[in-house]
Amino acid sequence: MSLALAPVRTTTAARTEAPLTAAPRISGSAIRSAAPLQAPTGAAPTAPLADRAPRVRAVPEGTEARGFVLYVGIDESKADVDGTTLHRIVEALRALTGEIAPSAETYAAVALAPAGAGGRDVDVVRLALQDPAALAKQRDAGDARADADRHPNGVIIDISRKRVLLDGEPAGLTYKEFELLQFLVLREGRTIDRHELIDNLWAGEEEVPSERTIDVHVRRLRSKLAHYQDIVRTVRGVGYRFDRHADVSIRQASTPSPDLY
Template sequence: MSLAFAPARTTTSARPVQARTAPSLPAPQSPAPLRSVPAQHAITPAIEAPATPAPAAPRVRAVPEGTEARGFVLYVGIDEAKALADGTTLHRIVEALRTLTAEVAPSAETYAAVALAPEGAGGRDVDVVRLALQDPAALAKQREGQGTRDDADRHPNGVIIDISRKRVLLDGEAAGLTYKEFELLQYLVLREGRTIDRHELIERLWDADDEAPSERTIDVHVRRLRSKLAHYQDIVRTVRGVGYRFDRHADVSIRQASTPSPDVF
């Protein structure tokens, strides 16, 4: 409640002020309801509330000082057969998670990749996924189990296509492929035995923002890739009128236990 006071009057002359007879007061009545008082006549105590500091943004658990979280990975371990038994598909699971993310955080960006492993590889699905997506803890555990030896570096002859390290060794020597050449070889390797047409290679290996090459450009990339594969170039075979196919030979070793698939949902 605010208290209101009328301003005091002052006289400007020395004349005495005559007393006035106070008028008769009316009979007491019930108190009238309070009325608001103009702000210029209201006196309120000047009490300033203490400044409340803005709450600090909560830190994500296990994020070291001096770093910031930029996103997260949710490993989902399920193969196509289990998804089918549950009445769904891997694609539908991905789309459902994307929809939920868009509802919770519309500004979030998503990227999904399917983890590949040889058929009958065994092990828990989620462990296979963690290795395929190069989870540091899973890789460290794998190295501990295998010791310090690297099978890829102990084969002096033949072709080593090391997808996890993005390199190709020819008889122990690096082939020196460019990024795009390795992406092209990797795409064929991960689809071993299937002929890939040029249109699919363009669609999958070149971003929408990049200038899409022509089918002739694909042929040039394949020819350069083959020249760097030297006497092993026939592992990339031309299927006339269709496209290209990867053919595994007995002297070809592929390390793909810890590599993400280039497939994007």
């Protein structure tokens, strides 16, 4: 979980306001009493700060700046390691803002993401709170992946779209074959025995396959993977394992597959 602090309240469906607890105030006196920087000897005198024109970047003609957003990337576990909480960080930032600019209005929102989604905390925050630059970057990345689909080399295991491409061509896996491959991919590097595959992929079905049937499913899957079939490796006497190669690309949405619990 991560958070963002903005002096101007905006409305976003993805935001969830968090209850905040009191925290020690951070004094802004050190900032206000800091000695002014001295110009080097012989340097041209600079205009007093009050006389300088305000500099705000990327403000289009006809608009004015009304506030700012500070994206803070930190989850609850990292905050705990640092000896604090998200609520205390928010309250401290609010207190500091009140010290520096008493007229400022603040609004705090907590950015939520699926557990285990991965990625940099601050990037997750920006996407969850609909930051335009982050959204544009995500769209550009999606366009790049679409272009790669047109002339790819190697194996693309696209979990989000439930498909496998071999050198740009669909592998033609059945539903159960894809589920079998996905189960192994999401547990990369771990050998899965046949009983675990049966318990997870055939749970609740009337006909439960035997270990020999599992071997048949794996053999059919490997045959469809053609010259890339060694990504599904047989561990003799144990089960099967997915081994990633340099020419294998795995794609999945920010929300993990429901298969991964």
